[in-house]
Amino acid sequence: MRRYVLRRVLEMVPLVLVITAISFALIRAVPGGPLSAFELDPSIKPEDVERIRRNLGLDRPLYEQYLVWLWGLLHGDLGRSLVTGRDIAEMIATRVPNTLLLAVLALAIQYVAAIPIGVYAALHHRRAFDQISNLYAAVVHAVPGFWLGILLILVFSVQFQSWGLPWLPSGGMFTIATAGALDDRLVHLILPTAALAIPGMAGLIRYTRSAMLEQLGQDYVRTARAKGLRRPAVTLHAFRNSLLPIVTLLGLNLPLLFSGALVVEVIFQWPGMGQLAYTAAMQRDYTVLMALVVVSSVLVVVGNLLADVVYGLLDPRVGYS
Amino acid sequence: MTKRIGRRRLLLTAGTAVGAAALVAACGPPTPESPARPAATQPPAQVPAAAQSPAAAQPAGAPAAAATPAAAATKPGEQAAAPPAGPPTRIVDGQFSDASILNPVLSNDAASGRINDLLYNALVKVSPKDGSPQPDLAESWQTSEDGLTYTFKLRKGVKFHDGTELTAEDVKFTFDTIFDPEVNSPRRSTLLQALEGPGSVTVKDPRTIEFKLKQPYAPFLVQVMVRGILPKHLLDDKQGKEFNSADFNTKSPVGTGPYKFKEWVKDSYILLEANKEYFKGAPKIDQYVYKVVKDQVVVGAQLKTGEMDFGVVDPSALAEMEKAPNLAVSKYDNLSFVYYAYNLDKSKTELFQEKEVRQALLYALDRKAMVDAILFGQGAVADSIFPKVSWAYDPTDNPQYPYDPNKAKQMLDAAGWRVPTGRGADGVREKNGRKLAFTVYTNAGNKVREAFIGVLQEQWRAIGVQATPKAEEFGALLNRFNKTKDYEVVLIGFSWGVDPDESAMWSTNGQQGGFNTNGYSNPKVDDLLDQALRETDKDKRKAIYKQVDKLVLDDLPSAILVFQKTLLAVNKRVKGIEANTFNLLSNVEGWTVG
Numbered sequence: 001m002r003r004y005v006l007r008r009v010l011e012m013v014p015l016v017l018v019i020t021a022i023s024f025a026l027i028r029a030v031p032g033g034p035l036s037a038f039e040l041d042p043s044i045k046p047e048d049v050e051r052i053r054r055n056l057g058l059d060r061p062l063y064e065q066y067l068v069w070l071w072g073l074l075h076g077d078l079g080r081s082l083v084t085g086r087d088i089a090e091m092i093a094t095r096v097p098n099t100l101l102l103a104v105l106a107l108a109i110q111y112v113a114a115i116p117i118g119v120y121a122a123l124h125h126r127r128a129f130d131q132i133s134n135l136y137a138a139v140v141h142a143v144p145g146f147w148l149g150i151l152l153i154l155v156f157s158v159q160f161q162s163w164g165l166p167w168l169p170s171g172g173m174f175t176i177a178t179a180g181a182l183d184d185r186l187v188h189l190i191l192p193t194a195a196l197a198i199p200g201m202a203g204l205i206r207y208t209r210s211a212m213l214e215q216l217g218q219d220y221v222r223t224a225r226a227k228g229l230r231r232p233a234v235t236l237h238a239f240r241n242s243l244l245p246i247v248t249l250l251g252l253n254l255p256l257l258f259s260g261a262l263v264v265e266v267i268f269q270w271p272g273m274g275q276l277a278y279t280a281a282m283q284r285d286y287t288v289l290m291a292l293v294v295v296s297s298v299l300v301v302v303g304n305l306l307a308d309v310v311y312g313l314l315d316p317r318v319g320y321s
Numbered sequence: 322m323t324k325r326i327g328r329r330r331l332l333l334t335a336g337t338a339v340g341a342a343a344l345v346a347a348c349g350p351p352t353p354e355s356p357a358r359p360a361a362t363q364p365p366a367q368v369p370a371a372a373q374s375p376a377a378a379q380p381a382g383a384p385a386a387a388a389t390p391a392a393a394a395t396k397p398g399e400q401a402a403a404p405p406a407g408p409p410t411r412i413v414d415g416q417f418s419d420a421s422i423l424n425p426v427l428s429n430d431a432a433s434g435r436i437n438d439l440l441y442n443a444l445v446k447v448s449p450k451d452g453s454p455q456p457d458l459a460e461s462w463q464t465s466e467d468g469l470t471y472t473f474k475l476r477k478g479v480k481f482h483d484g485t486e487l488t489a490e491d492v493k494f495t496f497d498t499i500f501d502p503e504v505n506s507p508r509r510s511t512l513l514q515a516l517e518g519p520g521s522v523t524v525k526d527p528r529t530i531e532f533k534l535k536q537p538y539a540p541f542l543v544q545v546m547v548r549g550i551l552p553k554h555l556l557d558d559k560q561g562k563e564f565n566s567a568d569f570n571t572k573s574p575v576g577t578g579p580y581k582f583k584e585w586v587k588d589s590y591i592l593l594e595a596n597k598e599y600f601k602g603a604p605k606i607d608q609y610v611y612k613v614v615k616d617q618v619v620v621g622a623q624l625k626t627g628e629m630d631f632g633v634v635d636p637s638a639l640a641e642m643e644k645a646p647n648l649a650v651s652k653y654d655n656l657s658f659v660y661y662a663y664n665l666d667k668s669k670t671e672l673f674q675e676k677e678v679r680q681a682l683l684y685a686l687d688r689k690a691m692v693d694a695i696l697f698g699q700g701a702v703a704d705s706i707f708p709k710v711s712w713a714y715d716p717t718d719n720p721q722y723p724y725d726p727n728k729a730k731q732m733l734d735a736a737g738w739r740v741p742t743g744r745g746a747d748g749v750r751e752k753n754g755r756k757l758a759f760t761v762y763t764n765a766g767n768k769v770r771e772a773f774i775g776v777l778q779e780q781w782r783a784i785g786v787q788a789t790p791k792a793e794e795f796g797a798l799l800n801r802f803n804k805t806k807d808y809e810v811v812l813i814g815f816s817w818g819v820d821p822d823e824s825a826m827w828s829t830n831g832q833q834g835g836f837n838t839n840g841y842s843n844p845k846v847d848d849l850l851d852q853a854l855r856e857t858d859k860d861k862r863k864a865i866y867k868q869v870d871k872l873v874l875d876d877l878p879s880a881i882l883v884f885q886k887t888l889l890a891v892n893k894r895v896k897g898i899e900a901n902t903f904n905l906l907s908n909v910e911g912w913t914v915g
Contacts, residue, residue, distance in 0.1 A: 030796060031794070031796040031797040031799070031800040032795065032796020032797070032799055032800065033796075036795075036796060036799055037429065037430060038429060038507050039799065039803055039834075040799060040803075040815070041429060041507075042815065042817070042818075042823075042825035042826060042835065042836045043508075043511065043544070043818055043825070044429065044507045044508070044510075044511070045510035045511060045514075045834065045835075046833060046834025046835070047509075047510045047834075048506070048507045048508070048509055048510045048511075049507070049834070051502060051509070052505045052507065055502075055503060055505055055562070055565070056505070080566050083421050083422070084421045084422050084570070084571055085422065085427075085565050085566035085567070085570055085571065086566070086571050087566075091587070094587070146616070150616070150618050150619065150622075153618075153619060153622050154618075154622060157622055157623075157626050157628075158622045158625050158626055161625075161626050162625075167626065169628065170619060170622050170623055170626060170628060171614065171619065171623070171628070172589060172590070172612075173586075173589065176411075176413070176590050176592060176610050176612070177409070177411060177592050177608055177610065265588075266615050266616060267616050267619055269588070269589050269590075269612070269613060269614055269615075269619075270589075271586050271587055271588045271589040275588040276587075276588070279419070279588060283421075284796065
């Protein structure tokens, strides 16, 4: 087991390197660049754009730029933003807690709400509850995230206010220019969390339901029932076994916790990783984009490893070698 | 004869064409910083209106200490104690994109310009009425007979937010910084166009500074002197490359402006606090919040709930905003327009070499209907190359191109572009075996421009011209338009500065990296544009631009379709905002909230 994990960790290094090299090439292949805004401004002369390009080292051959960047990375230096001159490690560090708060909360709500619904739906296969939860999952799955977010704002902020009801703030992490008291922060969390959890639940309900259904159809369930084991006990056995795919899903969700939910963050003005990535992509802030590539690829690789390890702990049939 | 088309029909017919484009568009939001985007109806970045200020870097030794003075000076507690007690008053300015760098030497985007206008002052500011230069940090200035020497007298007793008094040394320092090639200022070459180098700026005494120009340069005051002044004492040790990433730029900017920097939560908000020592009087509103809301619908929602006090709204949301009981919407002309460029480079396409073709295509467009349908009536048919609010705007005697499809057809017939007859003919005009068929590009994600190219296709089809609309991702379009120049027609838009100099777009020099990307060259226009740049007498200069206007509109290398308006929704509790495109914040210290 220990050797397995060690091997997997060692395998991660070349994998992440390859990812960065490919990403570097892809990001640079996209038209435009961090100086596009200058190029589009009639008051800025091409000489200035060229000079700034040289100052930023963007005139060097691509492989050289990559090696310089890699050298920095190996020394733990993610560099500075090409657009704002800010320290990238610091930029990321200020965003991660915000993104984690929102993502962990939404994920927790999703799991807590979706698993019982999925199990219940499976136990009442083809009955009204199952049909309704199926319908919910299908409809919500099809709703685009930005639309749901805007809808929530229009109903719970705009309409509720116009009806004279208590209304929810339509964005931000806390009331601006206050220290952000706990209750104030919680109120601000409601809508973005809902916008993340509502569609997130849909997939999870379906996963749980089908995993549970599969287990309920297994021979051991029939055997257990036949020898007179009571239904709740059988359900519990089946449920434990149906957790396997759900755990895998959680592992795969790990990077999402950090990468942030772009659409929800933009709609609700949440200063998280999603917006950081969005702005960096729009401005072609190469150094920031590369830093995000490194962080997210490490997370994906680690998330997969964790899922595999937990899998083995839960299922004795899975062995490591 | 020229039957007007209703909005519904115009959009319906165009709809099919743009359908595909719109799909692409939905995937790619417009580049926030691009000055070309229609939402950039705020004072354009390049404009002096963006009279931003500099940011200072802090002494290397004490970054943490330097970061605090602004904040320390205005602890909420102290503030509440001094004026008659009560919670601080606050105004919330809603914006689509976050600022990037709060140093006027380095910044160029409209968002950063907005904050820099609040943090810093320049020697000169532009008047909100007509964009003419007015004293700001300079209480007066004199120009020598030959128009080459400008001497500025600084106001007495102006203090930076950290209490240090501003002197002519700070002004000199700011300009020296721009001259430094290692500093990433996008304005170095512009400055070098007017001045020889650091030696051209001389401190005469602590309150007097002199600028020696290479040659008379008409836009000097509104283009060069409107940039914010940096505090030398905080940035002196951050020279060269270090200047570009100084903490001053993003964490502790210090200027002389009406508001001081307090806090910046990136992609969320910037909080500024009133500068009680402001030389034009302490601002009446205690806190200025710059709130970043990137979604248009959410902007509307927050204006209605009062979570935002003022913000620019989309023409499509106008009716809804006007219905909201707490809002008043101001509509004002701005400096931006939508235009399309014909590629005149023969190696790319030979379709637009004849003036008649270029003109006929414009006659075929019902631009009034476009204003009504696409801009919801918030704009005007362009009748000059100068924006409506510019002092150079004067459409009298300009060649005009009213909607007249029959005239367009006759002109094309006369130029030899005939509709082929016979079997299998597709109705597309031909000349010498070449079809009058081409692609019109614009940037995906900009709904207004996508609607325009759809309508262009439809109305040109009516005269036997086949245009294929294509919306491309912004970076790709820019590359096509500016670098490879592989296009026939590109539709785009942008904002001009306060000064009417449009050389970047119409002079032959503008072909090298400027905005003359379609290869227009008319020696007469070049001459006139150069003359105008050197003519400091406004009336004489205006007369020169009159000639340019006529020549360019006749040559028609590019067709300016419409002028746009800015729609500013303001909460009725706010008093004192003078809605205008030149300098919205000119009287910010006098604004009040009820």
